[in-house]
Amino acid sequence: MKLRILLADDHEIVRRGLCALLQKHDGWEVCGEASDGRQAIEMAKQLKPDVVILDIGMPNLNGLETTRQLLQHDPHFKIIVLTITDADQVIREALDAGARGFVLKSDAARDLVSAVEALQSKRMFFTPRVNDLVLRGFLDKGRAISRNEPPDLPVLTAREREVTQLLAEGKSSKEVASLLNLSTKTVETHRSNIMRKLGLHSIRDLVVYAIKNSIIQIQMPIPPSNATEIPVA
Amino acid sequence: MAVRILLVDDHPVVRQGLRTLLESRSHLEIVGEASDGVEALEKVASLKPDVVVLDVTMPRMNGIEACRLIQQRNPGREVLFVTQHDSPQMMREALAAGARGYVVKSNLARDLVEAVEAVSQHREFTALARNPHGQS
Secondary structure, three states: OOEEEEEEOOOHHHHHHHHHHHHOOOOEEEEEEEOOHHHHHHHHHHHOOOEEEEEOOOOOOOHHHHHHHHHHHOOOOOEEEEEOOOOHHHHHHHHHHOOOEEEEHHHHHHHHHHHHHHHHOOOOEEOHHHHHHHHHHHHHHHHHHHOOOOOOOOOOOHHHHHHHHHHHOOOOHHHHHHHHOOOHHHHHHHHHHHHHHHOOOOHHHHHHHHHHOOOOOOOOOOOOOOOOOOOOO | OOEEEEEEOOOHHHHHHHHHHHOOOOOEEEEEEEOOHHHHHHHHHHHOOOEEEEOOOOOOOOHHHHHHHHHHHOOOOEEEEEEOOOOHHHHHHHHHOOOOEEEEHHHHHHHHHHHHHHHHOOOOEEEOOOOOOOOO
């Protein structure tokens, strides 16, 4: 029987590339493609894929929140997250969310097949950078326990994180309410709870918080060229 | 005769996606790939493609700079930008650097083949997500 993979990324060109990469492998098929987290959840519930590959930086519902919600629905989902960054914060969140694979998009051509193979054999796969972080985190945690320091606790509920992302993407309370099938009043309540819990005072503060915590990703300005040797014609 | 294309993007997965879209047409031929502007300049000089499909944001040398140098050193090669920057300002900058086309990555399944065909015939093709199909 074929290994069935669900793929979620907001860029069609990336999905095309990933599909081509995965379907070169005998015995694997991409059974569905989603362009945001919300669609991925619907499709995963319906298609019950063996492996789910999720981009972290998707609109409407990012890959981390999608991972949390999928595993809450069914803890047997095997999830690989794809990311453009290996920032400590993002790695920690992916591990906390329950992802079993963590692959950098820039290395996907090399690592994604290995990651799917690992999950297929009930193992985990993380880019080497993660292994260092996990070890460091483990050691730091040991030190924290020895000093009786409390662990970090998540501040926001899952629903509040969803609302945070949508507000930070520029949606109005009414639009958020419509997307989440809630009343505008409920969204307003979530919004004031979020602001209070995080100690924020404006939507601008919320956007900054969402960027800093990888809830949304922004398009960076292009870096200047730094080539030291430019080949001559 | 086939249109000879060089693909330039720092993400191999994106290059693979571009390849899949373009290779579906028999008259389009991928002659090479590069992962940054410096490598693109080398490959343009050696492979002499008809069309360079170029990303904007890349390490070592960004696409805008690479486009300027390609035009200086290899007149006659056409450059088509394929980018996630859905920005009129960036598009103007790209065209000022000598590009013939500019399309955003979110619309590639619709625009890429048509854009490559247009620029290979030295016609301008620009399409932002918010202003689709600005072919002229």
